[in-house]
Amino acid sequence: MNQIEDILSQLTLEQKADLCSGLNAWNTFPIASLGVPEALMTDGPHGLRKQYDKESAMLESSVPATCFPPAATTACSWDKDLLYRVGEALGSEARDQGVSLVLGPGINIKRSPLCGRNFEYFSEDPILSGDLGAQMIKGIQSTGTGACIKHFAANNREYFRMVSNSIVDERALHEIYLQGFERAIKTARPYAVMSAYNMLNGDYCGEKKELIAGILREDWGFDGLVVSDWGACYNREKGIAAGMDLEMPYSGEENTERIMRSVAKGTLDQQALDACVRRVLSFVFRCEAEKSKPYTYDAQKNHEIAREAAASSAVLLKNENGLLPLKPGTKVALLGEFAEKPRYQGAGSSMINPLQLETALEEFPKYGIHFIYSKGYDSTKDETDESLLTDAKRVADEADVAVIFAGLPAHYEMEGIDRTHICIPQNQAELIEQVAATKPVVVLLCGGAPVEMPWIGCVTSLLHCYLGGEASASAAAQLLTGAVNPSGKLAETYPIHLSDTPSYRFFSDDRHNVEYRESIYVGYRYYDAAKMDVLFPFGYGLSYTTFSYSDLRLSRDTLLAGQSLSLSFTVTNTGKVAGAEAAQVYIEHGPAEKHLCAFGKVFLQPGETKELSFTLSERDFSFYHGGWKLMDDCTVLVGASSRDIRLKAMVSIPRGMTPPKYPLATDGHWDAVAFYSLFDKIPQISFSKHPFTINATLTDFDSAAIGRQIHRVAKWFAKKYIVSDNYLGQQIMLQLLDQNPFRVLVSLSGGLLTYCMARGVLMIANGQVLIGLLAFITASRKRRKRKIKSK
Incomplete structure (x- = not known):
């Protein structure tokens, strides 16, 4: 602490402001002359997504790493020891790659099965989420790597997540949406907490003093780092005053200058800035000290832990006549494209570049499963391909049992994009129903969220594998043959119909104000109290x-x-x-x-x-x-x-x-x-589209003719210049382009767009075409990467 106070006394106001923002997309800001190191953080939460390009936050190429099953899967293990060991393995890879902070786990509640990011979260229940999350944090941090719990708080949908306002009553907020964070933070003491994109009852989470300085720090005693979600800073001065220490990624000089101006004017308390700087310094020196901690990294062992996690988390939902485990010598028709192109993780900032990705076609023979394979459906489409269906039925006729891989295709589960229904594609449902008319069918269900199952009555056995990570195929083989006995239980309720869900009418009806009208009645709390029939209950x-x-x-x-x-x-x-x-x-x-x-x-x-x-x-x-x-x-x-x-x-x-x-x-x-009536005042926000501000989205621009032209140009530019590992990554970035406010586009652009350039675009959109164009051109010529100020 004396070292930190000594450094703090030597820092200029500019250096203090610099420390409260990243150096680039993934590193904290160093000051070499004062011995302040930088710390590297990377995406998680079910593996290491360390990008090769530290300047970009655009879902670009990452180093190969073990892809563990995501939280939606491992939550079904109900196994605290397993989560600790998954965290420990993940932490060992982070140490091997020089990473100081893993951005995970995610503790947000599964308010609705429609949320596109549910695969990253544990449960609809805060106790299960908090206790499993705590063990994962402990495992990660046992290796000398920090964990960052996220997204704090009430970030429960992806639709316009950067500008939406979660309206939650006091009791539901504390009992449902905060309690998981509280349990994990008090039990495991993570290095960092990540503030969420959304507003909570009218204030952005990263600027809500009641949430950060009050609940998190004063009530829960958290003294670690609070970091923004990437691009989640709206008013940086309010964030500093609330105790949100670090803005990530670096978004340009504007916020540094705003902090300095506010301190100089007296509108931002110097002590509030100093408190944030102390916590940033404490964080980076803690990370530096932990680099000497011993650890063991073993890629093969980590792959085996990933397999164990997948097998221990799979949930046997139906098994008539003891069809499973399969008897030795059973002739199997293996159907479904997921057998060759596995669904093993969701899409978005948690997409891992797997070290050892398995397929059922390669792994099943190793476990004595003799099969004939037929693709059955095209996983990139919903409609039935009659030739694929006919061939699958032919293969099934030659077998004793049909094992069908089915579930949610990759484009159904993506960060930034919520689902609009909870059905599997029609081509898969038709394959199941037609094959089941003549053969006993085992469905291996893959996906990170509940689905409706109008076809459930015709299948003999149903094994829900969720998203099994890179070793999902061998885990499935172990379960099918009985080498492993299924022991997973559902961490979320499966409704019969989407319309049965308590948040159904108030999930995405308004892009700005999201009313949590079901209050405390989330998941099983609602279904059990209302005595509503469900497909499968919580914990089943x-x-x-x-x-x-x-x-x-x-x-x-x-x-x-x-x-x-x-x-x-x-x-x-x-x-x-x-x-x-x-x-x-x-x-x-x-x-x-x-x-x-x-x-x-x-x-x-x-x-x-x-x-x-x-x-x-x-x-x-x-x-x-x-x-x-x-x-x-x-x-x-x-x-x-x-x-x-x-x-x-x-x-x-x-x-x-x-x-x-x-x-x-x-x-x-x-x-x-x-x-x-549960609120002292109605916490809704009003949003005016005109004139367009830095908080406007490109979708908002569509309300004006010139705005529509800007939107088209931006789309063209993005398609040409946004680079991603795969098609899904590009689709996510394009979707976020439509729904993210301009301030976020600046933050995540890696320097392609600055605040000054954004203001020029806004002038054009608001009718000041010539002035705006001149401002944009002038600003674009002044773009520069952030330089380290060492003096």
């Missing part, structure tokens, strides 16, 4: 064996403020093969409120019994109402899913309070009057 998953629960014991049956409660129960493997069971503990208050509070996974040999024990705190029995309040009498539930409850016991809480009654409408929504 089958096995090749069976388990029984017994002997629930509580340390007390009456709870007072400040007390904790210990509980234990036994789980027995009542089947004939070894397997693992993820047991779940819930707290229920009345018929309308139930929440997960603990979970544990136990491996058992046939006939073996083990005891699981948990300690529940006062917080587990509390609700949020101006602070955490102990609720009154509750029931402790123990089960195999949120709806498969095996054991229960009452807990009396004589001095507890009854939570306020939240309306539970049959369609999952409150009316506007009831919803907004």
Whole structure:
């Protein structure tokens, strides 16, 4: 600390402002003359995406790395130890590549299955998300690499994410959308927290003092770095005042100059700037010190951990007549293009360049699966190719069982783009239905989010592999043959229809104001309270064996403020093969409120019994109402899913309070009057398209004739100059081009567009054509890369 204070005393105002922004797209700003090093950060969260070009944030080429299964998959393992080891392996690769901070894990709640980035997030439940995220953070940081938890907070959709305002009531915010962050941050102490793109109740998350200085720092005691999501700075001075320390990537001299002007004018407190600089310095010196920490990097071992994670996370959803595991010698028709072009990760800033990508065509024979392959469908299209379907049916006729790879194609799951439905392509559904008419069918479902399954009745077995990472093919082979017994359980509810979801009518109806009218009723909290039929409940998953629960014991049956409660129960493997069971503990208050509070996974040999024990705190029995309040009498539930409850016991809480009654409408929504009565003031924002400002998007430009011309020119320029590893990366960047405000286009352009150039474009769009054109040309001639100021 003395070193930091000594450096701080020598810094000029300009140097302080410089330290609060990156050097380029991925490095912090160094000051060599004062011995301030730079720290390299890279995208995660399920692998290392270290770009070769440090100046660009445009999803360009990255170094090969192990592609672990993403959070949507590993959450289904319900295995804290596994998440620690995945983090440890990821951290070892970061150290090997000289990376100081991995940008992950993502802890955001799966409010709707439509969110295009759900594959990066763990669950619809904050306890599962927070506890698994904490273990992954611990694993990463055990290697001397930092972890950055993201995206803080209420970033639950991709549609116009840079300008949308999440309107969340106080209770839902704390119980649902913040609690996962709180558990992970308090338990694992990540190096950094990343602020989200969106607004929260009218303020940008990176500028919301109540969120950063208040909840994160004062309430939770976080003293690490707060970094912006890439391009998420709107008003940099407000961000500094709120405690958002570091802007990434470097967006030009404008924000540095704005900080300096604001301090000079007295509109920004020098102490607030100094506090941010201290935390940046503390972060970079911590990263530098950790470079001496020993670590072991083993690419093959990491590949094996990726395989274990995929196998342990797959969820057996249906298995009639014990079709799985496949009997030795079974003649298999292997159908579906995913067998040769696997779906193993989502698209966006987390796209990993895999070191050892497997395919089912190569791996299945190694496990004794004898098959004839037919493509069955074109994964880039939705419509049926009759010739492919006919050939698949011919191959199926020659087999005992058809194993069909199906699910969500790559272009269905992309950062920046939300889904509009939750169906698999028609060509896949038709393949399943027609083949199932003549043969037993095993569907290997691939994808990072729930899907509707009108075809579920015709299949014999359904194994949900989610997105299995680079070793997904061998993991699937192990599960099909019984070398591994499926033990995954769903980390999110599967609705029968999209319209059943509680956020259905208020997910993307407004690009600017997003009303969370379902409030606390997210996921299973809604479905179970409303007693709504679902396709598969939260926590559900089958096995090749069976388990029984017994002997629930509580340390007390009456709870007072400040007390904790210990509980234990036994789980027995009542089947004939070894397997693992993820047991779940819930707290229920009345018929309308139930929440997960603990979970544990136990491996058992046939006939073996083990005891699981948990300690529940006062917080587990509390609700949020101006602070955490102990609720009154509750029931402790123990089960195999949120709806498969095996054991229960009452807990009396004589001095507890009854939570306020939240309306539970049959369609999952409150009316506007009831919803907004929860707020002191209505936190909506108004957005004026004219005149166009730095916060306008190219889509907004379409409202004016000259704006439409600018939009077309920008699209042409982007298609010509945006370089990406693949087609999906380019599509994401083009989509973001339409929906991102001009300020973000500046930040992410890598110097191609400056704030001065952007202002010239805005002048043109607002009718000042000649002046704007002159300003744009003049500014474009002055573009320059950031230079390190060492004195």
